[in-house]
Amino acid sequence: MNALKKYLGVVWILLAVAVAYYSIGIFGSKLTSGKQDDLVFGIIIFFILLPLIVTGLAIFGYYALTNEYDD
Template sequence: MMNAIKKYIGIVWIALAAAVAYYSIGIFGGKLTSGKQDDLVFGIIIFFVLLPLVVTGLTIFGWYAMTNEYED
């Protein structure tokens, strides 16, 4: 029972990673093209530092939950 729940939660984590990537690009995409220097710096930090870390972390966590890596 618990393993099935872990697998479903793994799918939720991976879907959450995709949603975060999609909405972050939609929301912070305007920061890169606004023309203001402050927005450009903020957008670059979000896109090239924080977004890959968050999406990769959620995806790996979801993958491990789906493949029962947390069994031990």
């Protein structure tokens, strides 16, 4: 079971990196589109939601790798 937790920890960290990469690619263009609706949506996603999601996935993966969930 511990091996599965460590494997899934790596999966969560890789998922955090993938979400960050693709979200920057997708929502980064919203910031430069010139439309006000896209700009507001891009700012909310890019500066508020994206850091929360990526940080949450990365911390969850880190805890799984360091056996914090053994208790």
